[in-house]
Amino acid sequence: MTPSVVLVTGVGGYLGGNLAARLARDPNVERVLGVDTAPPPKDLLRRMGRAEFVRADIRNPLIAKVISSAKVDTVVHASTTAHPAGPARRTLLKEMNVIGTMQLLAACQRSPQVRKLVVKSTAAVYGSSARAPAVFTEDGDLRQENGHGYARDAVEIEGYVRGFARRRPDVTVSTLRLTNLIGPHVDTVLTRYFALPAAPTVLGYDARIQLLHSEDALAIMERATVEDLPGVFNAGGDGVITVSQALRRAGRLPVPFPKMAIPAAAGLFRGARLVDFSPDQMRFLNYGRVVDTTRLKTSFGFTPRWTTRSAFDDYVAGRGLRPVVDGAWLAGVERRVLDSGARG
Amino acid sequence: MAMQEAQVIPLRAARRPIPAQVRPDEHIAEPTPLRPDVPPSQVDGLSQRLAGAVGFLRRRIAGDYTVDEFGFDQDLTDAVLYPALRLMYERWFRVEVSGVEHLPADGAALVVSNHSGTVPIDALMTAIAVHDNHPTQRHLRMLGADLVFQLPLIGELARKSGQTLACNPDAERLLSSGELVGVWPEGFKGIGKPFRDRYKLQRFGRGGFVSAALRTGAPIVPCSVVGAEEIYPKLADLKPLARLLGLPYFPVTPLFPLLGPLGAIPLPSKWHIEFGEPISTEGLAPLAEEDPMLVFNLTDQVRENIQQSLYRLLAKRGSSFRLPGISQ
Numbered sequence: 001m002t003p004s005v006v007l008v009t010g011v012g013g014y015l016g017g018n019l020a021a022r023l024a025r026d027p028n029v030e031r032v033l034g035v036d037t038a039p040p041p042k043d044l045l046r047r048m049g050r051a052e053f054v055r056a057d058i059r060n061p062l063i064a065k066v067i068s069s070a071k072v073d074t075v076v077h078a079s080t081t082a083h084p085a086g087p088a089r090r091t092l093l094k095e096m097n098v099i100g101t102m103q104l105l106a107a108c109q110r111s112p113q114v115r116k117l118v119v120k121s122t123a124a125v126y127g128s129s130a131r132a133p134a135v136f137t138e139d140g141d142l143r144q145e146n147g148h149g150y151a152r153d154a155v156e157i158e159g160y161v162r163g164f165a166r167r168r169p170d171v172t173v174s175t176l177r178l179t180n181l182i183g184p185h186v187d188t189v190l191t192r193y194f195a196l197p198a199a200p201t202v203l204g205y206d207a208r209i210q211l212l213h214s215e216d217a218l219a220i221m222e223r224a225t226v227e228d229l230p231g232v233f234n235a236g237g238d239g240v241i242t243v244s245q246a247l248r249r250a251g252r253l254p255v256p257f258p259k260m261a262i263p264a265a266a267g268l269f270r271g272a273r274l275v276d277f278s279p280d281q282m283r284f285l286n287y288g289r290v291v292d293t294t295r296l297k298t299s300f301g302f303t304p305r306w307t308t309r310s311a312f313d314d315y316v317a318g319r320g321l322r323p324v325v326d327g328a329w330l331a332g333v334e335r336r337v338l339d340s341g342a343r344g
Numbered sequence: 345m346a347m348q349e350a351q352v353i354p355l356r357a358a359r360r361p362i363p364a365q366v367r368p369d370e371h372i373a374e375p376t377p378l379r380p381d382v383p384p385s386q387v388d389g390l391s392q393r394l395a396g397a398v399g400f401l402r403r404r405i406a407g408d409y410t411v412d413e414f415g416f417d418q419d420l421t422d423a424v425l426y427p428a429l430r431l432m433y434e435r436w437f438r439v440e441v442s443g444v445e446h447l448p449a450d451g452a453a454l455v456v457s458n459h460s461g462t463v464p465i466d467a468l469m470t471a472i473a474v475h476d477n478h479p480t481q482r483h484l485r486m487l488g489a490d491l492v493f494q495l496p497l498i499g500e501l502a503r504k505s506g507q508t509l510a511c512n513p514d515a516e517r518l519l520s521s522g523e524l525v526g527v528w529p530e531g532f533k534g535i536g537k538p539f540r541d542r543y544k545l546q547r548f549g550r551g552g553f554v555s556a557a558l559r560t561g562a563p564i565v566p567c568s569v570v571g572a573e574e575i576y577p578k579l580a581d582l583k584p585l586a587r588l589l590g591l592p593y594f595p596v597t598p599l600f601p602l603l604g605p606l607g608a609i610p611l612p613s614k615w616h617i618e619f620g621e622p623i624s625t626e627g628l629a630p631l632a633e634e635d636p637m638l639v640f641n642l643t644d645q646v647r648e649n650i651q652q653s654l655y656r657l658l659a660k661r662g663s664s665f666r667l668p669g670i671s672q
Contacts, residue, residue: 130493133513134414140513204496208415208503240413248407259496287493290413330402337395 002226003074003116004030007067009058009104010079011051012036014186014214015120017044019078019221024051026226033070035063036079058100064107067114074116075108076225077101080157081150097153098160105164108171116172118224119161123179123234124151124280128207128287137292138177138232149280158232174224179236179291182311183214184318189281194250195319200265203256206244207288210236213306213314223302233300234291237308243285246312250321259286414485414514415503421483425505426472432465433472436612437571443619444477446565452519453622454557455484455526456646457567458545458654459534462595464488465610466535466572467528471505473617474524484526485518487511487553491592512556519560526567527553529643532592538581542573543658545651551643554625558633558642563622566646568653571615574664576600613664616657620649 006023010016011034020034021044032051039045039053056063058079067075080097108114126136133140142155158175165173180190190211193199212235220235247254257265266277277285297303306314400423403409409419433439447453457470471484486502487510493499508514510527518525528534533546557564578595586594600607623646625632632638 130499131490131509133511133517134508135513135517137513202496204498204500206415206500206504208411208413210413240411240415241407242411242415242417245407245409245411248405288415330398330405334395334398334402337391337398340391 002028005033005070005072005113006031006074006076006225007033007035007070007072008051008076008078009035009100010077010081011044011048011053012038012040013079013081015181015217015221016076016078017041017048018218019076019225020051021047021049022218022222023225024049028226031070033066033072035066058104059095061103061107063104064110067107068111071113072111073113074118074225075104075114076118076120076221077104078118078120078221080120080122080154093150094153097150098156101157101160105160109164109168114168114171116225116228117161117164117174118221119157119173119175120221121158121161121175121177122151122154123177123210123236123289123291124284125154125158125177126289126291127151127280128284128289130287132287134208135290135292136234138234138295149278151280172228172230174229175232176220176224177232177234177291178217178220179210179212179234179289181214181217182211182315184315186214189277191315191319194246194252194315195321196252198253198255199247200262200269201243201247201254201256202262202282202286203258205259205286206242207285208240208242208290209246209284209288209308210240210290211308211311212236212304213311216304216306216311219305220296220300220302223300229300231295231299233296234293235296235304236291236293237304237306237311238293239308240290241308241312243288249309249312250316252321411504414506414508414518416483416485416506417504418483418506421505425501426475429468429472430476433469433476436610437469437575437615439469439473439571439615439617441473441477441617441619443621444473446619446622447474447478447482447524448563448565448622449480450522452522452560452562453524453565454515454519454553454562455524455565455567455619456553456650457526457528458543458569458650459528459530460537460542460569461535461572461610462576462578462597463610464492464528464535465575466569467526468505469572469615470526470567470569470617474526482524485523486526487515487528489531510552512552515553515556516560519556519562525562529553536578536581536593536595539573539577539579542577543570543654545647545654548643548647551639554639554642554646555633557625558628558639561626563624563626564642564646565622566620566649566653568618568620568650568657569615570617570654570657570661571613571664574613575610577611611665614661614666616661618653618657620653623649 006029008016008020011020016034017040020032023029023032034048034051034053035056035058037057039055040048054066056066079100081093108117125142126132126140161173161175165171181188182190216237217235244254262282266282269277403419409417411417460466467486471486474484475481483506486507488502488507490509492502493509515525529548530546531549537546576595576597578597580596582594582596586592597607
């Protein structure tokens with residue numbers, strides 16, 4: 001069923017705003033409503049074309065009025081922020097995430113026109129620890145050893161979404177667990193982290209990370225909105241890179257800190273308003289996280305165009321990051337040594 | 345997928361410096377080069393080796409290598425980790441291997457071994473034994489305790505050398521992608537047992553490894569390691585200290601902690617690793633892994649098999665520390 005009236009939350013953000021712009025270009029979609037507390041940046045607003053912007057707070061019951069009066073049939077909840085890129089007030093974010101979702105779902109439940117709900121979730125719901133399996137599948141439990149932070153919010157949000165799906169079985173609900181986004185234009189903790197000239201790492205730990213190119217993330221969100229694909233889907237690029245490998249590819253200098261000094265170092269970075277390293281983010285940098293994307297490729301029917309590695313390289317090229325040591329120079333040395341050996 | 349990339353073994357073999365195979369005496373025995381158009385200095389050992397090292401350095405600095413979803417870094421493993429372990433394998437423990445023909449040429453298999461030695465060196469030596477004696481040099485993907493992955497540096501190196509957490513999802517994932525997986529079901533009970541209990545197999549966990557093998561239809565290859573018990577003879581256990589450090593035990597050996605860091609050097613015992621005949625898990629009743637009795641019986645069968653070959657190997661071997669000149 002192609003949606004006729006789509007409501008997208010969080011259009012002030014990268015994913016929400018660009019998704020609204022993409023949907024506005026789709027002639028089959030009658031009307032696109034974008035909701036956020038603050039208007040999107042000017043260039044994004046221009047690209048959004050015929051999409052309408054509604055300045056509203058999803059924590060406010062007024063959202064129910066918007067949904068019912070505009071006869072919204074598809075709701076895309078893209079305003080959930082698992083990991084804010086910059087320093088943010090935690091309590092406010094938790095409110096926006098959890099209370100906002102509750103209010104939005106309550107409004108959806110009341111409106112008989114709503115037929116589809118797409119929720120942007122995060123792979124952070126699986127947590128990261130030394131006791132977890134190397135690769136997470138959608139059926140794995142979300143039993144959180146790390147019971148706080150944004151990951152906890154995301155687990156709670158998914159809980160409310162499951163409750164909603166139970167109460168409104170007629171609504172198609174798609175939950176997308178996105179891995180960390182990367183790309184030249186997106187602003188996330190990781191894009192800020194890898195742009196630091198000297199990146200703090202945890203001594204003796206090298207996490208495996210899986211990335212999703214922001215363009216792939218948009219395409220996945222759009223597909224979930226336009227098609228009927230109920231279920232929970234992990235979304236991430238193929239393959240894995242480690243933090244140290246990524247730092248080398250980006251030509252950054254790793255500065256290892258002993259694990260004990262990490263909270264203090266994280267506080268320093270937060271204080272300097274560079275990057276927000278929350279405790280669960282630090283755990284992520286210790287142990288990493290990889291998800292199984294078989295379901296995304298088979299039942300969802302989408303194969304990401306970028307692998308983890310190519311997505312990261314696209315980010316490095318797009319941001320103009322230069323490596324410290326030139327790989328071509330070393331390749332030349334390698335050739336010269338071989339040549340001199342061959343000549344005797 | 346990354347898993348498949350990591351498995352392409354012939355490529356890696358081709359990348360290896362040639363001198364390992366071409367010994368100087370073979371040069372003398374074969375004076376005419378096979379390819380006359382190529383000057384003999386082409387296979388010059390030193391420059392090949394040097395270029396290999398520079399190439400490795402380039403890949404490492406540029407981050408131009410592949411890591412699979414479990415964190416296995418084949419480039420690092422083959423160039424640095426395995427050669428370092430091989431030194432210990434060949435020179436210190438002088439490991440003898442038998443029954444390599446029981447390891448499958450390709451496809452999944454679960455190598456189940458006894459565990460001993462206070463520090464899990466036996467697992468690493470088994471990995472070298474598999475890699476160096478297998479015709480296609482397969483990497484043994486070891487399943488380790490969660491403690492390994494919590495420790496700094498050790499956890500990192502464990503993942504890079506192809507280890508992952510001993511849990512059913514990981515084991516089944518590796519087996520269903522056709523890997524050779526190693527498991528030590530005795531766990532800490534086996535590796536941390538006192539010296540007086542040497543070569544007495546402990547309980548084999550809850551048989552999780554058997555259900556993983558049953559679910560994936562992978563054969564079980566029993567493996568017996570003799571010699572590892574003597575590397576750090578654990579005479580006593582300082583339990584309060586272990587609790588304080590969050591370790592399963594704190595060993596007291598004849599040299600540790602008496603000699604401090606020097607006591608951490610393992611005793612040079614002579615090792616023998618034997619791979620037994622594979623136990624097939626195919627053709628059993630469907631949903632056999634749901635039948636606890638069958639799982640227990642199979643677990644006992646594997647355990648008994650390893651215990652018997654341990655006794656046999658022990659009866660054959662003389663002194664635990666015999667020197668190369670005296671042996672054979």
